[in-house]
Amino acid sequence: QKEVEQDPGPLSVPEGAIVSLNCTYSNSAFQYFMWYRQYSRKGPELLMYTYSSGNKEDGRFTAQVDKSSKYISLFIRDSQPSDSATYLCAMSGGLTGTASKLTFGTGTRLQVTL
Amino acid sequence: NAGVTQTPKFQVLKTGQSMTLQCAQDMNHEYMSWYRQDPGMGLRLIHYSVGAGITDQGEVPNGYNVSRSTTEDFPLRLLSAAPSQTSVYFCASSYDSFYGYTFGSGTRLTVV
Numbered sequence: 001q002k003e004v005e006q007d008p009g010p011l012s013v014p015e016g017a018i019v020s021l022n023c024t025y026s027n028s029a030f031q032y033f034m035w036y037r038q039y040s041r042k043g044p045e046l047l048m049y050t051y052s053s054g055n056k057e058d059g060r061f062t063a064q065v066d067k068s069s070k071y072i073s074l075f076i077r078d079s080q081p082s083d084s085a086t087y088l089c090a091m092s093g094g095l096t097g098t099a100s101k102l103t104f105g106t107g108t109r110l111q112v113t114l
Numbered sequence: 115n116a117g118v119t120q121t122p123k124f125q126v127l128k129t130g131q132s133m134t135l136q137c138a139q140d141m142n143h144e145y146m147s148w149y150r151q152d153p154g155m156g157l158r159l160i161h162y163s164v165g166a167g168i169t170d171q172g173e174v175p176n177g178y179n180v181s182r183s184t185t186e187d188f189p190l191r192l193l194s195a196a197p198s199q200t201s202v203y204f205c206a207s208s209y210d211s212f213y214g215y216t217f218g219s220g221t222r223l224t225v226v
Contacts, residue, residue, distance in 0.1 A: 100147065
C-alpha cells in the first residue's frame with residue numbers, strides 16, 4: 001500500500017465549477033502538506049502549503065487538512081480552462097531531516113471544459 | 115533569477131553508458147533534491163541534500179550518485195544506465211524545506 005493515495009482521474013468539469021481534489025495518507029508522522037500543479041511536460045509548481053490540521057485560502061484555492069482522518073483536500077472555485085493540469089499532493093514529516101523528504105501522490109489530472 | 119536550471123532537457127543513452135544530469139539554482143537555497151517521475155508512480159525521491167557537503171538517500175537511490183560541493187549545484191550521476199532508468203528527472207530546491215520546493219523543468223531520459 002502506498003503511503004499517499006490519490007485518485008488519478010481524469011476529472012472533467014465545466015468552466016465555473018467548484019473542483020474538489022483529495023489525498024489520503026497512512027503515515028501519522030506527516031506534518032506539512034502541499035499541493036503542486038503540473039502542466040503537461042513542465043515541472044511541478046507549488047500552489048499551497050499547510051502545517052498540521054486546518055484550512056488555508058489563497059484566491060480561488062482552499063487547502064484543507066484533517067489529520068484525524070489522514071485526509072487532505074484542495075478546492076478550486078470558479079474553475080478556468082487554465083486550471084487544466086495535473087494536481088499533485090505532497091507531504092513530509094515535522095523534523096528537519098524528514099521535512100526534506102517529500103512523499104507525493106500520483107496526481108489527479110483535471111480538465112476544465114468551456 | 116533563473117530559478118532551478120536543469121540540463122540537458124532530453125537525453126538518449128545506451129545501456130551501460132554513464133552520464134551526469136546537471137542542476138543549478140541561483141536562489142541561495144540550502145535544500146536540494148532529485149526526483150524521478152514515472153507513469154502511475156508519481157514523483158519518487160532519489161537523493162537529497164540539506165547543504166553543501168551533506169547528501170542522503172531517498173526512496174530509490176540505487177544506480178545513482180550525487181555530491182554537493184557548492185550551494186548552487188547538485189549534479190546527479192547515472193553510473194551504468196539501465197532501461198529501468200528511463201524516466202523524467204526533476205531537480206528541486208528550497209530555502210526552508212518545510213514550506214515547499216521550487217522545481218526545474220526536468221530532463222527526459224531514455225535508455226535503450
